[in-house]
Amino acid sequence: MASGKGKTFAALPGENIWFSEYHAASVKMSWRVEVLAVEQSPYQRMVVMHNPDFGVFFTLDGFLQLTSRDEFIYHDMIVHPALAVNPDIRRVLIVGGGDGGTARETLRYPQLETVDMVEIDEMVPRLCRTYLPQTAAALDDPRLRLTIGDGLAFVRAAADASYDLILVDSTDPVGPGEGLFTREFYGECYRALTEKGILVNQHESAFYAGDLREMRRAHEKIAAVFPIAEVYGFNLPCYSSGYWYFGFASKQLHPLRDQQAARWEAFGLATRYYNSRLHAAAFALPSYVRARLDGSAEAECGAAEE
Ligand code: SAM
Numbered sequence: 600m601a602s603g604k605g606k607t608f609a610a611l612p613g614e615n616i617w618f619s620e621y622h623a624a625s626v627k628m629s630w631r632v633e634v635l636a637v638e639q640s641p642y643q644r645m646v647v648m649h650n651p652d653f654g655v656f657f658t659l660d661g662f663l664q665l666t667s668r669d670e671f672i673y674h675d676m677i678v679h680p681a682l683a684v685n686p687d688i689r690r691v692l693i694v695g696g697g698d699g700g701t702a703r704e705t706l707r708y709p710q711l712e713t714v715d716m717v718e719i720d721e722m723v724p725r726l727c728r729t730y731l732p733q734t735a736a737a738l739d740d741p742r743l744r745l746t747i748g749d750g751l752a753f754v755r756a757a758a759d760a761s762y763d764l765i766l767v768d769s770t771d772p773v774g775p776g777e778g779l780f781t782r783e784f785y786g787e788c789y790r791a792l793t794e795k796g797i798l799v800n801q802h803e804s805a806f807y808a809g810d811l812r813e814m815r816r817a818h819e820k821i822a823a824v825f826p827i828a829e830v831y832g833f834n835l836p837c838y839s840s841g842y843w844y845f846g847f848a849s850k851q852l853h854p855l856r857d858q859q860a861a862r863w864e865a866f867g868l869a870t871r872y873y874n875s876r877l878h879a880a881a882f883a884l885p886s887y888v889r890a891r892l893d894g895s896a897e898a899e900c901g902a903a904e905e
Contacts (some may be wrong), residue, residue: 696768697723703737
């Protein structure tokens with residue numbers, strides 16, 4: 600998150616430090632933390648920390664990924680809206696998501712036949728199993744087929760119409776996640792999805808200029824591939840601007856016209872953020888976001904090049 604603002608910072612396990620993440624060139628958010636683990640993989644550097652208010656959280660190359668306190672919001676919102684639009688989803692692919700939170704929410708649906716997950720970096724699930732069992736426990740569910748590899752290569756190799764839902768729970772469009780924000784990737788997802796298939800992906804945020812730029816880029820590419828390409832938002836306290844977006848793209852199904860609230864409620868899932876009334880609210884974008892997304896208004900906050 601907070602595109603372009605990840606900064607390598609000195610941290611050693613056992614140290615008590617202030618960790619800061621830049622949300623814009625002149626804005627940063629700081630947490631008082633105890634450092635729990637630091638590891639460098641061939642792809643990225645992971646630092647696991649604990650903060651009294653946000654709980655356990657981790658960064659990849661200085662970008663905060665999730666916190667144990669508010670991850671339920673992100674994981675509710677990446678999974679449940681799509682299942683409320685197509686409750687018949689049987690075959691799911693998760694791209695990224697090495698912490699296991701997206702897998703945990705997905706695996707709550709009893710009708711699923713296949714849940715594949717492709718994560719590029721074995722370090723992320725390994726450290727999450729130790730420090731974030733609330734999300735990582737799902738990674739050991741026997742119904743999950745976890746592959747360590749690149750998401751773009753995995754989707755390229757997938758058969759036509761082999762998934763009903765693809766959830767892209769990736770890092771930002773810098774580093775290993777870059778290929779997951781390309782036109783080629785979205786095109787391969789289109790091909791790998793069934794006629795009623797849905798793609799949900801990271802859409803960054805609309806407030807700061809750097810995040811907005813990535814949001815627009817992703818949206819334009821997806822809208823060029825999928826006839827239905829909508830964006831929905833949710834409050835996420837730990838992320839840049841406190842508000843984050845996912846994209847919802849589909850060949851046929853519209854997130855509002857095709858919402859099947861009664862069928863979703865029949866699953867009987869207790870969720871702490873998502874519910875059927877919030878579904879419509881999430882897709883009702885604030886006017887400034889709609890205008891920035893279609894390019895008719897520029898960011899007046901953080902508009903300076905970051
Ligand atoms: N919720 C988080 C956020 O938005 O900040 C994302 C969580 S999850 C930890 C992101 C995962 O995507 C990371 O574990 C990373 O290793 C993985 N990833 C990045 N690029 C990838 C790629 N090309 N293929 C598969 N997984 C990838």
